[in-house]
Amino acid sequence: MPDHAILVSDLVVRYGALTAVDGLSFDAPAGAITAVLGPNGAGKTTTIEVLEGFRRPDGGQVKVLGLDPWTDHRDLVRRVGVMPQDGGVHRGIRVAEAVQLYAAFHRDPLDPDTLVDRVGLSARRTSPWRTLSGGEQQRLSLALALVGRPELVFLDEPTAGVDVAGRRIVHDLVRGLRSDGTTVVCTTHDLAEAESLADHLVIVDHGRVVAAGSPSEISGQAGPPELRFGGPPDLDVAELAVHLDAPVTETTPGEYLVARDPDPATVARLTAWLAARDLPLADLRAGRQRLEDVFLRLTHSDDGDEAPER
Amino acid sequence: MKPLVAQTRIELALTLRNGEQLLLTLVIPVMVLGFFGLVDVLPVPDGVADPLDYLAPGVLALALLSTAFTSLAIATGFDRQYGVLKRLGATPLGRWRLLAAKTLTVLVVMVLQSAVLVAVAVGLGWRPALDLPPILGGVVLATVAFAGLGLLMAGTLPGLVTLAAANGVYVGLLLFGDLVIPHDSLPGAVADVASLLPTAALAQLLRAGFDGGTDAGAGPWLVLLTWAVVAPVAAARCFRWD
Numbered sequence: 242m243p244d245h246a247i248l249v250s251d252l253v254v255r256y257g258a259l260t261a262v263d264g265l266s267f268d269a270p271a272g273a274i275t276a277v278l279g280p281n282g283a284g285k286t287t288t289i290e291v292l293e294g295f296r297r298p299d300g301g302q303v304k305v306l307g308l309d310p311w312t313d314h315r316d317l318v319r320r321v322g323v324m325p326q327d328g329g330v331h332r333g334i335r336v337a338e339a340v341q342l343y344a345a346f347h348r349d350p351l352d353p354d355t356l357v358d359r360v361g362l363s364a365r366r367t368s369p370w371r372t373l374s375g376g377e378q379q380r381l382s383l384a385l386a387l388v389g390r391p392e393l394v395f396l397d398e399p400t401a402g403v404d405v406a407g408r409r410i411v412h413d414l415v416r417g418l419r420s421d422g423t424t425v426v427c428t429t430h431d432l433a434e435a436e437s438l439a440d441h442l443v444i445v446d447h448g449r450v451v452a453a454g455s456p457s458e459i460s461g462q463a464g465p466p467e468l469r470f471g472g473p474p475d476l477d478v479a480e481l482a483v484h485l486d487a488p489v490t491e492t493t494p495g496e497y498l499v500a501r502d503p504d505p506a507t508v509a510r511l512t513a514w515l516a517a518r519d520l521p522l523a524d525l526r527a528g529r530q531r532l533e534d535v536f537l538r539l540t541h542s543d544d545g546d547e548a549p550e551r
Numbered sequence: 552m553k554p555l556v557a558q559t560r561i562e563l564a565l566t567l568r569n570g571e572q573l574l575l576t577l578v579i580p581v582m583v584l585g586f587f588g589l590v591d592v593l594p595v596p597d598g599v600a601d602p603l604d605y606l607a608p609g610v611l612a613l614a615l616l617s618t619a620f621t622s623l624a625i626a627t628g629f630d631r632q633y634g635v636l637k638r639l640g641a642t643p644l645g646r647w648r649l650l651a652a653k654t655l656t657v658l659v660v661m662v663l664q665s666a667v668l669v670a671v672a673v674g675l676g677w678r679p680a681l682d683l684p685p686i687l688g689g690v691v692l693a694t695v696a697f698a699g700l701g702l703l704m705a706g707t708l709p710g711l712v713t714l715a716a717a718n719g720v721y722v723g724l725l726l727f728g729d730l731v732i733p734h735d736s737l738p739g740a741v742a743d744v745a746s747l748l749p750t751a752a753l754a755q756l757l758r759a760g761f762d763g764g765t766d767a768g769a770g771p772w773l774v775l776l777t778w779a780v781v782a783p784v785a786a787a788r789c790f791r792w793d
Contacts, residue, residue: 293641295793319643329638331630333565345557346642389643 246271246306246393246424247292253300254287254448261287263448264301269441274415274425276439278432280540284448285428286326289395292426293323306393319347322391326398328382332371336362339370340384347389360384361410375402383411387418394418396427400434412438436532446540460532468503471496471523472515484514495523503527554644558652563659565626572622575721577664580614581671583731588675596733607672607679608757609730612693612750614664616724619657619694621717624701627653628713631705637793646792657698661690680763689756692775696749699782706790724750746770749778 247269254262262284269275279285290296291303294310294317303310308317330339340357344350357363360380370378379402386394399415400408415438418425429435435442436456444452444459452459474494482489487501501507508527515522566572587593587606595602630636639649700720704713726732727741728750734742745751752771759767 295637295641315643315645318641318645321641323638323641325634325638325641327634329634331561331565331635332633333568334561338561338564342557342561343642346554346644385638 244271245269247275247426248304249288249292249301250303251301252288252291252298252303254284254291254296255299261448262291262298265445265449266301267443267450267453269424269426269443271424272419272422273440274419274427274438275441275443276435277426277428277443277445278430278435278536279428279445283445283540285445286397288445289397289426289428293321293395294318319389320392322386322389322394324382324386324394324396324399326401328370328378330370330378330382330385333369335367335369336373336381337366339381340388343385343388349390350388351390353388356384356388359414361407374404376404376407379403380407380410383414387414391423393424393426396425398429399427400429400431408434432531432533432536442532444536444539451539452535456532459535466502466528468499468501468507468511469497469526470499470511471525472520476520481511481514485510554642555648555652555655558639558644558649559655562626562652562656566622566656566660569626572626575718576614576617576622576660577667580610580617580664580668583613583725584610584668584671585675587731588672593731594733594736596735601677603672603675603677604679604762605733605758606731607668607677608761609754610672611665611668612728612754612757613725613730614668615661615690615693615753616697616728616730616750617721618660618664619697620701621721622660623653623657623698624704624717625714627702627705628708628717629710631792632710634793640792654698657694661694679761682760682762682764684760685756685764685767686760688772689753689760689775692772692779693749693753696775696778696782699779699784699786700749702790703782703786706786706792724748729754747774749775752778 245268247267249268250266252262252265253260265284265288267277277285277288287296291298292305292310294305294314297311305317306320310317334342337353337357340353344353357366360383362377362380362384365373365377370381373381379399383396383399386396396415400411403411412434415425415427419440427439440455442452442454442456442459443450469492472495474491476491476497478489478491478497481497485499485501485507487499487507490498490500492498499507499511508525512522512525584606588603591602593602593606595605599605627636636649640646701717704716708716724730727737727745728748729745730750734745734751737745752774755767755771756775759765
């Protein structure tokens, strides 16, 4: 197997006058989990659809498992599993039926019954898709992507609409895939999920890659350490700034950023200042920025406070 | 073979399990045949001795229309809207086996509904004299034409629009397609246009075939052949998978 399951260089995709993907390049290492992150409309799904062979690129080079996803589509579909964002499952098909159907498409599939158990749908075997909850639909959809023992799996928003318990099942399955040597490429809005799950992150905005690397590499690009805390809104930041000898800003109501190295003495002075005024401390974070902060800075340079759309 | 068999089985199960589809493909044709076979209210065209000789082939043609056109269009339209077609396109099943599975499903349902309808008609006293060439030729051409029209609709319109339009066409052809209302009861100009409809041509061929081989003439063959070429070509050119 090559070192990289996916190679994308200078990919361009246009929809009429709109350029959805604009010279995008990245690699996905074989046998690892790569998460593609970005705000809505960044070009994530379009890129994944090119890799899946649904869409012909307008420019650039794409290799998936060493093949061209457009011209070698027939060979590639045997080796790749796809979980689309919208499910793509017939409303009336039952859980066990769907998994058996997709198993029949492949030469050496997983055992459908065992797979239904593994995605936590044993009690729903005879339930039609339309009666499943959002999380159950996602887990069935994931099972359909996995049943053919793919070498590479594309997951488009695999945990969208999945509850906490379902999310754990999905995460365990995805980690299990990695232990079996399967390459996983997923898109997600959930930065905490990407940070805990992925070995490799690709952050996309306006059809281009704005950052790529391991979660710690990307968080390391975040700039100097800082101190953030939560408290009541409308604190007197000017007075606090004098007390701490550092600029203090209220980033959103009740969320504060202190721009200085968060040494224990500074933290002590902050808590003392709050205690003297009998103010509560909602949370306290010292050190490097989280992925979310980096993400927001990279994808919303015009407005650092705006949250990504969900 | 295995993917095709599996896909055909699931298409068939989903069709037979779907109440609205069964209403369209079986219940309505049986009701039309039973009601108008027992209650003498429909006009009978000149030269037809037993009203069933007109009605039974017309209802068989209606049944084929319901399966090869209406039911196929609605099911495929929603498959497309919900991304089912797209997802299946990313599996080793592939598009051609998916089309083959849908064709086989249509054929199986047509055999089932024909068996039921012929049994009901014979129970009502229908005594046809068989001449197979116009029957088989008509059924094959009409199936291709109907399926072409259904896929043209499903592949270009949103699911709900396809649902409404396919049902509308079904009712329109029920009234104007020479299926249960004879064309000589329609105003002359309307009847002339309506004789170009594929159901009218199919019904004429079936009536000739079940009447021991009366000559239907070249007209219905020509009409049906034209539909059977134009509709699938248009569908193949315009069909969008997502």
